[in-house]
Amino acid sequence: MKTAVKCDNLYFRYHKEYILENITLKIEDGEYIAIIGPNGGGKSTLLRLIMGLLKPTKGSIAIYGQSPQRAKRVIGYLPQKINFGLDMPITAFEAVLQGRLSGSKLFYDEEDKKTALRIMENLGVANYKDSKISELSGGERQKILLARALACDPKILILDEPTASVDIEGQKQIYEILKNLNMTKIVVSHDIKILFEGVDRVAYINRRLYMHDSPDLNIEHSEGHFCEMELFEYLKKGCDV
């Protein structure tokens, strides 16, 4: 099995403070990994390091054996939220098409348009094609951004809080779509329901990383009612450091 992501002894410092320390992580091709942890624990920073948007202070990262800067084209990314103005003039179709761009590609061809439309149809959002994206609901917008992430035909899909500001029904739909996508998936989430959505392994990050090898957490869980801190403690104790 090929290794999709390999982080070795990774450190990241911002000003004088370490955000991440001694992160060693190996994600195999096709794995579905959930990353959870408290606010400010370094979850999003780790994603940005993997995507090559930040450089580690120490340590190394390889994406399918390449540096993150060289491997950007194999990564699809769904951000936590986009801070555009309410009136940002961009249609859903234009947003999805952006997944087909590259440094040397300035214009879209027919193939790009067909691909973007096919993905929108697959995700059930083709009818919003000409809608201004800022006028869509949170769930619809996340599906559009998921379509954009998939438009580059990625090997690795990175999702930062994909269900934030999405209603319960929308969350279920997004988790269902993710389960059925056949690629390496790394999902950062505050929502610990993600742990029960078919992930292969769980990583807990709070400056350091604790990896749990099994999704079977053996926790009594009534949907929406569990103590986040207890779960974190359980993961930290039960995991290899």
Added chain:
Amino acid sequence: MSDFFSLFFHSFIAVILLSIAVATIGSIMLLNRYSYTAASIAHGSYGGIGLALYFGVPMLLGTTLFALALALVLAAITYGNKERNDLLIGLIWAVGMSVGIIAVDASGGYGSDLMSFLFGDILMVPKSDLVYMALVDLLLIGFVALFYNHLLAIAYEEDFAKLRGINVKALHYATLLLIALTVVMSIRSVGLILVIALFSIPPFIAERFTHSLKAMIPLSGVLSFIFSLAGLLISYSFDISATASIILVSAAAFLISMIRKRE
């Protein structure tokens, strides 16, 4: 009416050329939230006017070089640095103006003509400036047409654009350099103080009523043209400053658009 057009022929051409600039770089400036940076370039460019006067360099050349230098400094300061940007941008704004004031004083003053650089006079745009404006417009059209998809991707989400391999840094620098050229091309017609209002209001209104940048760009141009023409007509009818009339017409349209959108 024919008197109006013969009297305002140069101004009419200037209005068309300004509207093209408003539509292209004005829209990109607004979407990327560059207005404050652009205002800093505009006001700081007064330093270029002062230095050109002091060293006896042609005004357009001196101001262009100074504005481009300011744009490079501002591009370096603002790229990837969100912390305390406002302070540094404001500092460049003030330093540029101060250099201009001291250089003008040292050159024995320049009297009331300098006011035309601060507030502009669209009725007095020389032919040479029209040629300069047309050349800058060609650059702007070429830049936006070529990099339209990349510029939209950056405006929408910079991180995603970087992930797709788009050279965000180069386009950030290029955009600010083009804003500097646009500021210089507008100095005689609208002046350093009023240029940002002219370049912000039409795109702002157009953004609120369009679904795509493809529609926003031409609508910004048309609005800019209408506001400018209306301003010229008001100025002609009431014998008041043309540039100030254009800005007030634009501001009135801005207020009406806010009310209409809320309805």
